[in-house]
Amino acid sequence: MEDTIAGISTAVGNAGLAVIRMSGGKAFEIADMVFRGREKVVSQKSHTLQYGRIVTDDGEIVDEVLLTKMAAPRTYTREDVVEISCHGGYYVTGSILNLLIEKGARPAEPGEFTKRAFLNGRIDLSQAEAVMDVIQARTSKSSRAALSQLEGKLSSELNAIIDGLTNTLAHIEVDLDYPEYDHEELSMKQVEDEAKKAMSHLDRLIESFHYGKILREGMDVVIIGRPNTGKSSLLNYLTRKNRAIVTDIPGTTRDVIEETVNIGGIPIKLTDTAGVRETEDPVESIGVARSLEALKKADLVLLLLDATDWQGEEDKRLSELVKAHQEHFITVFNKMDLVKDESTVQEIMKQNPDAVLVSIKAETGLDVLEKRLIDFALGNKMDLDNQVLVTNARHEQQLRLACGALESALEAIRSGMTLDIVALELKTALEHLGRITGQTADEEIINAIFSRFCIGK
Structure with a gap:
């Protein structure tokens, strides 16, 4: 992600205003090549606006604009970001974007700004998916559900489940790999209790999908x-x-x-x-x-x-x-x-x-x-302000697969199998949960998710 990307973040067409976003290590340098204001963008204070003009190499004024500078890491992508607020319209926005590309920026791919926010650790994958849900929300309740996911409520619930299972798995592996060390061994009852606790939380999330969908x-x-x-x-x-x-x-x-x-x-x-x-x-x-x-x-x-x-x-x-x-x-x-x-x-x-x-x-x-x-x-018992909802079919599928793995772990315990077999099922459950947050999602899944985004987001 060494290159700098640029894209129009507002809807294309005639409008009062449009916003062109640029993110990357050369964002301030490229902005200075086309922006004429009271001071250089490089020396402008972070998270401030500056009035000026966008000009061509020949000195022709393209538009009067407001330029916002945001220095990393306190930005949407955790990279240096410039946002140019200009008049809306095909010609003006297209001309400014073309100037930025001529000076070294690359056209952003669909969802690439949010993808960088994910890859740079600002948000996880479920939060990134919620960005499009917020944009596409059609009612107040659907907007609130999307914002809840964007704020990380689903992620927090999943991370609590993941932490519990990870600690249990780590304890099992210590018992298996270092039996000679003096430490408190984990009983099958403790493993069973943790798996049942995780399944209870997952069942509640799966049940919420009917309403979330x-x-x-x-x-x-x-x-x-x-x-x-x-x-x-x-x-x-x-x-x-x-x-x-x-x-x-x-x-x-x-x-x-x-x-x-x-x-x-x-x-x-x-x-x-x-x-x-x-x-x-x-x-x-x-x-x-x-x-x-x-x-x-x-x-x-x-x-x-x-x-x-x-x-x-x-x-x-x-x-x-x-x-x-x-x-x-x-x-x-x-x-x-x-x-x-x-x-x-x-x-x-x-x-x-x-x-x-x-x-x-x-x-x-x-x-x-x-x-x-x-x-x-x-349902009569739904509390949108406090209850975590699963709204995404991909998430629901992975939750069901994780539940299935935990049920297999419990069956292994009931059948008297050894801890290493149980550990394999716990690892499978963690793999599926990690695909929701992005911890174990492969590149193909990540690319497919972000390809559904609009270009400037």
Whole structure:
């Protein structure tokens, strides 16, 4: 990492401001070749701004800028860093970046600034991945979850587990390699207790992935039901706009309609499907087939029934279809404003005790439905401010593999195997945990992670 890199850190396009970042041992020297201010960048005090101009070798002024100097190691990359705040726009930012490259900087690769922060020990790999999660967060809760990981809360929890297992492994290896020395031998019971303790922590982290994944990627909610039960009306209400066409004619929605909304800080992708029914219309048939495909892939299904007509054979078949293909669903009875008989309400609740009763037209019961969506996404016991969440599928996979290795270690102990066999399983568990923080991640994994970043980050 001896070379100096440069890249545009803000979104490309016309804007009021843009930031061009440069990092590396020659950052100040290169900046002095193109910047004209009150003093040389080399002599400028660290972590200060200076007004000046970017000029070409011919003295032509490219732009008026503010230049920020940050000397290593108190920088994002732990290298010397210069940030140039200029006017936004393709020509100005492109011209300044080209000047820096002409003077010796190299164009930054995607994620290379954050990669240098990782390689220089400022952050670990899980924190580096959280940088993109912060950038891509779509709601307040997903942003808080990403910031928590960026601040190192997941890393701290993992490091505590790693330290405990490492100490146990070190003690085992001393017992194996230096049996003649006078020291307190580690009992199998102590090894078993440490492995169980680590597994308990890992199980809790794995369990949190259901909620963390929803915060990071959003929750797929599919609205399904017979034609004309109010699916499109429900989509329009939840999105607060007329996204789908609503008529009294059954079969109006012929295709799947998707819209992402923020409900209680949860990013939710709502899918309004074509009404599921037997039909000879070839276009509608395609829509029905897509509805069934969406049903199978959803995180949660809203089964929408007409409260005035819900005991027919079509609804029974649809309910059975949902139960056969989806573990998670909420039954919603619409058009409750048309139900005048209290005995009908009681019968609905008797047969469907977990159902939500709504009237989309009268806008009643919909707050209860939204709360049910939030409760499913986060659970009633989630505390985003204090609980560590796993939001990344790569992390969850490695946690499961580490858990599997610890279970193998416990099985070895129960089977009466020797400590060297147990030690091998503990090493495997540590290997998987280290791939999350970057301690044991190979170059291919590291490069793949940072290749998904934007260039200026």
